[in-house]
Amino acid sequence: MENDIDVSIVIAAWNSADFIETAIFSALNQVGVSVEVIVIDDCSTDDTISVVQNINDPRLRLIKNIKNTGPGGARNAGFDAARGLWIAVLDSDDDMLPDRLSTLLSLKNDKTDIILDNFYQKLNSDSDLIPYYSKSDLPLGEFSLSFLINTNLIFSKVKSTGYLKPVFKRSFIKNKGVKYWPEVRVGEDYYFLANCLANSANAEVVKYSGYIYNVRGDSISSVLNLHHISTLIDADTKLVNCFCFDKTTEIAQVTRTKNLLRSYKYLEIVNLLKQRKLIKAFIYSILFPSSSFLLHQSILKRLNIILRGSNG
Secondary structure: OHHHOOEEEEEEEOOOOOOHHHHHHHHHOOOOOOEEEEEEEOOOOOOHHHHHHOOOOOOEEEEEOOOOOHHHHHHHHHHHHOOOOEEEEOOOOOEEOOOHHHHHHHHOOOOOOEEEEEEEEEOOOOOOOOEOOOOOOOOOEEOOHHHHHHOOOOOOOOOOHHHOOOEEEHHHHHHHOOOOOOOOOOOHHHHHHHHHHHOOOOEEEEEEEEEEEEOOOOOHHHOOOHHHHHHHHHHHHHHHHHOOOOHHHHHHHHHHHHHHHHHHHHHHHHHHHHOOOHHHHHHHHHHOHHHHHHHHHHHHHHHHHHHHHHOO
């Protein structure tokens, strides 16, 4: 029954046959809480559906999209079907520690709408589990919209908080009508969280790490291109037009907008160099010095790697 479910765990899946089983079992094996696991297959062309259907557990539900909607659209379907008091998002190639959800629920306060925890970044099966954020990267306590915006800058030394996988109070999401934007297929979690915070959600970072982010080389976050940044610029414009920001958030958004535009021009210069359009690349470097500075940083970083390698 609906009231008996503490957490609905939503897994959007597309061609995830090779790894989704690990994600599902990490969700089903949560201790100290009652869960349901909702997998939304987004028109996979591999054996994802078969893998899910072969898991015999009444707490597991499969939703088959009739057309590909992207991760945001798939998660919307999962959120709509959720019956738990809380909703947790789990990527199909990630997993969680068994006590993650029970620990998060025990650390929240009565006014909390969103619970956030640190996560582990895992490069391979033999990697040690080390928390991704330091205390300064992700301070405990209140998590604001201005902080979210300030910590999501491209080609920056700041660790992005857009990778966080919060746990949401379902009643808040339902009452505020917050949805993923299906047209946004990069940074979709960032915009969903931003929408929640712009709707005055009480979000809290707790002292715990329980989500395991498995790094894959083909993920969008590791291969940004001009189209991705253009999508982010458009989505930022939509966000700004939907809400009235306070002064602190406005300042943060101005900084992010400048960062996105600088990053866009930087990738344009990179593309021109790859196409051997050297004169045009040189002109762009003169016209957009902050963007060309990113190019210099990239070159220096590669030289340092080569020098370290040659020294042993």
